Amino acid sequence: xxxxxxxxxxxxxxxxxxxxxxxxxxxxxxxxxxxxxxxxxxxxxxxxxxxxxxxxxxxxxxxxxxxxxxxxxxxxxxxxxxxxxxxxxxxxxxxxxxxx
Numbered sequence: 001x002x003x004x005x006x007x008x009x010x011x012x013x014x015x016x017x018x019x020x021x022x023x024x025x026x027x028x029x030x031x032x033x034x035x036x037x038x039x040x041x042x043x044x045x046x047x048x049x050x051x052x053x054x055x056x057x058x059x060x061x062x063x064x065x066x067x068x069x070x071x072x073x074x075x076x077x078x079x080x081x082x083x084x085x086x087x088x089x090x091x092x093x094x095x096x097x098x099x100x
Contacts, residue, residue, distance in 0.1 A: 005053070005099040006039075008032060014078065014092045024078040024088070026096060028065065033073040036065075040100055050074070055097040057086045065098065 012026040028036070036050070044050055048067025053060065059082050065074040076098065078088060088094065 007097060007099050008036065009095070009097045011093055011095050012076075014083075014088050014090055014094065016090045024083060024090065025075045026078065026094070027068075027071060028074040028076065028098075030073050033067070036074060036100065037067065043100075048074075050100055052076075053099045056082065056088070056094050059085050065100070 008028075010029050010032055012028065014024055014026055017023045017025065040050060044067070048069070049064045050067075052063055052065050054063050054076055055061075056078075061079075061082060063077065063079075065076050067073075068075050076096065082088070086094075
């Protein structure tokens with residue numbers, strides 16, 4: 001997959017939403033989210049969505065990050081396919097790269 005856009009790298013802990021669907025996420029660091037929002041907010045679609053490419057381990061996929069106003073940070077959803085490929089569990093801290 002060809003990556004494009006501005007690259008951001010960070011480490012974050014995998015967490016699971018408490019709702020019925022039980023989505024898994026990583027939260028981008030607040031300072032990084034602030035920088036992204038200041039530079040790229042004009043590209044956001046509905047609900048603070050920014051298209052992105054993400055990479056964890058050997059897995060790279062097209063996705064989006066979503067701005068969470070309560071946490072003041074972007075959230076990166078981790079679909080089951082990626083969690084399985086990379087053996088990601090709730091509480092794991094992983095190095096993540098995203099391109100926006």
